[in-house]
Amino acid sequence: MKNTKIKQLTSYFLISGLLFCSCSSSNDAGINEETAERIEEEAQQPTEDQKIVWKNWYLSVPINRGNGKATSIFYKTIVNDALTTAQSEYFYKNTDGSYTMFTKFTGITTSGQSALNDKYCRTELREFWRGNQDTGDNWSMSTGTHILESTLNVDFVEGNGRTIVAQIHGIETPGLEGSPATVKIRWNSGEIQIDYYTKPDSGKPWTSAFDEKINVGFVGHDIFTFKIKIENGKFYYGLVCEAKNINTDYTFVFDYVGNGYGHDNYFKTGNYFGWNSDYKKTAQVTLHKVVTNHY
The missing domain is CATH 1.20.5 (Single alpha-helices involved in coiled-coils or other helix-helix interfaces)
Known part of the structure; x- marks a missing residue:
């Protein structure tokens, strides 16, 4: 049992x-x-790259989007590596996490189709400062502090040896004329040059007719970080290039708000090629890191 x-x-x-x-x-x-x-x-x-917060940018490449204007590529396409073969000729990720930004004059610009010796082409990032995918949402120099730190190196620039690697660009703002390219940071045969608009004559818009240029350091083809800061309406720059022993802290350049500047703005960085005399010359920039800060 x-x-x-x-x-x-x-x-x-x-x-x-x-x-x-x-x-x-x-x-x-x-x-x-x-x-x-x-x-x-x-x-x-889409995942965020630690070196670039992609939702804060979109990319322009000199390919016809169908209306004669440059093609805009938005962040989801970039982080998901979904560029077309044609787009990838101008922008692609490298094995070290950097990005190659290649460009040439194709006649296709951000403002429309252009003949030779007229407008310029670019492979360039345009800022969405708060991550809103809206070109109408921009920042003002009259409030807050606004910082761009772009780390890159220029691989080569054919033709005249000039390309713009960073900008503060103004936008059409109610009551004001034009959309000024207020501050341009130019790589000029290895020399870093600041091209900035100053106060125009009474009744005139902010344009390159009133610009000034200063050279701030020779970086050649080495990696460098260019820093732009707007604080209390004033423009400061900084430049770091370890290979050339350059470590320039923020240095005052111009008081924009104090001189009546009222445009809203956005940052740009990349490869805005200063050549439009033929369709053959090319330029290439490698982008390593981009940091923006607004507070």
Whole structure:
């Protein structure tokens, strides 16, 4: 009798164990399926590059979007590596995490189709300062502090040896004329040059007719970081190039708000090629890191 009970108990535990394992396996399968689905969904979501917050930028390349204007490429396309073959000629990610920005004069500019010796072409990033995908949302020099730090090197620039690697660009603002390229940071045959607008004559808009230029350091083809800061309406610059022993802290250049500047603005960085005399010359910049800060 005792042996019979033992056998019955043994059978009970064996069956219970099998049922438990069966249920566990079924639950695990469900969990694994859910996990796999979640991982797949996450893989499809754009991820932020630690060196560049891509939702704060969009890219222009000199390819006709269909109306004679340059093609705009937005952040999801970049982070998901979904550029077309034609677009990837102008912009692509390198194995070290940097980005190559190649350009040439194609006649396709951000403002429309251009003949030779007229406008210029670019492979360049344009800022969305708060991550809003809206070119109408820009910042004012009259409030807050606004900083751009762009780390790059110029691989080569054919033709006249000039390309613009960073900008403060004004936008059409109610009551004001034009959309000024207020501050341009130019690589000029290895020399870093600041080209900045100063106060125009009474009644005149802010244009290059009133600009000034200063050279601030020779970086050649080495990696450098150019810094722009607007604080209390004033423009400051900084420049760091370890290979050339350059470490220039923020230096005052011009008081924009104090001189009546009222345009809203955005930052730009990249490769805005200063050549438009033929379709053959090219320029290439490698972008390593971009930091913006607004507070």
